[in-house]
Amino acid sequence: MTENEFKKWMAGEGLALSSISTRISDLRRVERHFGDLDTAYDKDGCATIFEKLSYTAADQTAGKPNPSGIEIEGSLYEGLSGYKSSLAAYVRFRNSETEGSDTGILTRAAVLAAIRECKELGTGTFLNKHKFRRPRTYWIAExxxxxxxxxxxxxALRAVEGADTQIRDATRxxxxxxxxxxxxxxSLDERLDPAxxxxxxxxxxxxxxxxERLGFGASEGGYFxxxxxxxxxxxxxxxxxWKIVPCPNKN
Known part of the structure; x- marks a missing residue:
């Protein structure tokens, strides 16, 4: 973790010193458990760590075990949410180094994970599962x-920031x-690349x-x-x- 630069970035974002100290403390503990955060960021945008820190209030009510392995006193949900929030801030910091701070914590690795899910489920099922309509514009070609x-x-963004995160604007x-x-x-018309x-x-x-010489209707040749x-x-x-009479060829 590039701790000093991260502290400067948080100060520039207007965070209080107490909040900066809390996030640094959280991330030191996460790093002790999962290894170097910069290595994790370069590997998959910290997606693997985010997955281990994901724990909902419903999970806590259901008595589900701690998925992270980090020992937490008190509320498991609040503790893991705090670590996840601190990690999200660090990923935003790393993204800002190359992509600009307004990119948030959306990473290529997270997008690829969402694409894999869409491919496995099929577009229709994927859209229904996540409550989106089939778009008329903007498709990722991959x-x-x-x-x-x-x-x-x-x-992709919800996977790391939580269920309440939403990009409402398609252009964005x-x-x-x-x-x-x-x-x-x-647009849909552009999906077929002429080349x-x-x-x-x-x-x-x-x-x-x-x-090309024989055509589709030929009764000989390689295609036939x-x-x-x-x-x-x-x-x-x-x-x-079934004694079906074929329609006469009008041509």
């Missing part, structure tokens, strides 16, 4: 897949996500070299042999079984 920008930004979420190095497209489309087209044609022929045979079998 590994040839697209993810809802505002929902991803909010889920786009700005923050873009600052972290992600490509964000402005990417051309690459996929050439990949298809390299596999079915006679497709591999992709269409057996499907036509199955359809014809079902037509005969």
């Amino acid at each position: 590994n040839e897949t697209f993810y809802p920008c505002k929902a991803i930004a909010n889920v 979420s786009r700005e923050l996500i873009s600052r972290l190095g992600f490509r964000v497209v402005d 990417e489309f051309e690459r996929l087209k050439q990949r298809f044609l390299s596999k079915f070299s006679d497709f 042999d591999e992709e269409r022929g057996y499907k036509d045979a199955l359809l014809e079998k079902d037509r005969r079984r």
Whole structure:
């Protein structure tokens, strides 16, 4: 932990000396338990530590055990919330060194974690789970897949700052996500990158070299042999079984 610079940053943020001392004390204890905070920040934005410090009032009511392993006297919820708040301040400080203080504690690692969740659940389920609507604008383009920008930004931020945190403005979420190095497209129409489309087209044609000459409706050639022929045979079998008369070709 770069303690002296962090103290200067907190003083510049207007924190009282007592609050600065409390945060330094909290983070020293967190660091003794989890290791160097700067190493943790460089690894995943301290996301792993935040996860270990996450504990809700409902968890306390349910009698759930301490997830952090740090010995705490008194209220487990209040103690872990204090450590988490101090760690959030340190991450904001580290972010401010390169990204500007208004970025908050949103980190690339937290965004990638939210993207992984969205990929695993599927976009619709992910949006329903976190109570977001499907956006008409702003999608994150990552590994040839697209993810809802505002929902991803909010889920990532909540993971480290708590359930009450919210980025209400879609444009603001786009700005923050873009600052972290992600490509964000402005509309659904932009999701199909012309260059990417051309690459996929050439990949298809390299596999079915006679497709441009023969076309989709051909009854021969590489595409017909591999992709269409057996499907036509199955359809014809079902037509005969159910005595379905195919529609005449108007062309």
